[in-house]
Each structure stands twice: as structure tokens, then as C-alpha cells.
Amino acid sequence: MTGPSDDLLTSEGLPPEGRGRILLIACGALAHEILSLKRANGWDHMDLQCLPAKLHLYPEKITAEVEKSVLRQRDAYGRIFVVYADCGTGGLLQAKCAELGVEMVAGPHCYAFYEGVDRFAAHEDEITAFYLTDFLVRQFDAFVWRPMGLDRHPELRDMIFGNYTKLIYQAQTDDAALRARAEDCARRLGLDYEYRFTGYGDLAGALGAQAAKG
Structure with a gap:
């Protein structure tokens, strides 16, 4: 089963199908992972609505x-259930979800x-790490390179990333092509490269906890 394209999720989001009892309102950057979990676990009673992934560029x-x-x-x-963490909202999203009476992902x-x-919190050097996920590796130019102006002004690279020491690729899937692309992203940014296979993590x-509530 082929999911929606990254370009669609980036620009338009994904509307709910209107068939389930539980609605997941999620960031478009998580769409492929959520759809994979739904298929693998038979969570047909859960619908997915994705907001445009580009909101990550405008957390306010x-x-x-x-x-x-x-x-x-x-x-x-x-x-x-809201499938966002705080994501740069400064606690505003958590407060709004509490006001609306809906739960959200912790973190x-x-x-x-x-x-x-x-x-994640146990790592001591995370402040100097720049992170990519599967989605961000695929969409590196659209979400990192071009928005930061590095396609037009490559001299900005050291100014923007000068305080970073490494790029960490948190892989949701074991994909050799994505690993190669992530290494290339690290090279382009002038950073050391570290690979961590995380799967879907928390x-x-x-x-699963939401699905079990029926």
C-alpha cells in the first residue's frame, strides 16, 4: 500500500477518512510512520488527519x-489524540490541549x-547535535537547505551550524539509501555523522495506548 507523497504532506496535509472512532491529529512529518503503525497493528478504528509538515518551520x-x-x-x-509533542510552542500546545480536553504525545x-x-534526555552532548529523521532526510532540501538560504548563500553554513558538532540521523526504518543520503547531508553541513536506529520509539x-482504549 502506497501512502501519500511527501510533497502532498508538506504542502497540503492529509484529511481524515471519517471511518474510525478515534481521530489522530498529527504533524505531516509523522504521516508515513503513523500509517505504517496503523497497518501493522490493524488499528482500523483510528483515523489520521495530518496538518502540513511545513508548520514545523512556523511553530508559533x-x-x-x-x-x-x-x-x-x-x-x-x-x-x-494530538500527535505532536511541544514542538517549539513553549507549552502553549499542551495548555490548549488541556483546555480542549484532548491528550497529546509527551515530550x-x-x-x-x-x-x-x-x-534522549540522558545524552550529555545533545545541545551540539543536529537531528534528522527519515522524513527530514527525504525532505532535507525543502526543510533545511532552502529555508535557511543555503542554496543561495552557502557561506551562511558555518554561521548557522558553527556551534553544532555532529548530525544525528534517527532512523525509523533500516534503509541503506536513506543512510547514504543522511551521510551526504552531514557532509554538506560540515558535521560529523552519527547513525541511531530508533524505530518508532515512544x-x-x-x-498503542490510545488504540487500546477503543
Whole structure:
């Protein structure tokens, strides 16, 4: 089964199918992973709506967009679960979800819940690490290179990434082509490269807990 393209998720998001009892409102950058978990576990009672992945570039807009989606869809579903972590909202998304009476994924961002929040927090050198996931490796030019102006002004690279020491690729799948692309991303940024196979991390458990509630 082929999922929606990354280009679609980046620009338009993904509407819910309207067939399940539980609605997952998620970042488009997580769409492929969530759809894979749904298929693997037979979670047909869970629908997925993805907001555009490009909201990651504008975290101040995430809370309002999630709120609009919850208010628009809540009468059609028995329960809604928000598949975002804080994602740069400064606690505003958590506060809004509490106000709306919906749950959300725990953690500061997807890099933490992919690796496992506790395990991620135990690393002492994470402040100097730049992270990529499967989605960001595929969409490196669209989400990193061009938005930062590096395609037009490559001299900005050392100014932007001068305080980073390494690029860490948190892999959700074991894909040799993606590993090669991630290594190339590290080379382009002038950073050391580290590979960590995380799988779905805490995401699988969070969605499994919601699925079990029926």
C-alpha cells in the first residue's frame, strides 16, 4: 500500500477518512510512520488527519491549527489524540490541549519521543547535535537547505551550524539509501555523522495506548 507523497504532506496535509472512532491529529512529518503503525497493528478504528509538515518551520502557528482541527472534527469522533509533542510552542500546545480536553504525545519534540524521552534526555552532548529523521532526510532540501538560504548563500553554513558538532540521523526504518543520503547531508553541513536506529520509539507506545482504549 502506497501512502501519500511527501510533497502532498508538506504542502497540503492529509484529511481524515471519517471511518474510525478515534481521530489522530498529527504533524505531516509523522504521516508515513503513523500509517505504517496503523497497518501493522490493524488499528482500523483510528483515523489520521495530518496538518502540513511545513508548520514545523512556523511553530508559533501549530497551536492555533491544532485547535481549529479539534473544534472542526470533535463531533465526528469519540476521542481525539494530538500527535505532536511541544514542538517549539513553549507549552502553549499542551495548555490548549488541556483546555480542549484532548491528550497529546509527551515530550519536547519528535526527536525525543522517537529515541525515547528518558533516553534522549540522558545524552550529555545533545545541545551540539543536529537531528534528522527519515522524513527530514527525504525532505532535507525543502526543510533545511532552502529555508535557511543555503542554496543561495552557502557561506551562511558555518554561521548557522558553527556551534553544532555532529548530525544525528534517527532512523525509523533500516534503509541503506536513506543512510547514504543522511551521510551526504552531514557532509554538506560540515558535521560529523552519527547513525541511531530508533524505530518508532515512544510513538508506538503512545498510539498503542490510545488504540487500546477503543
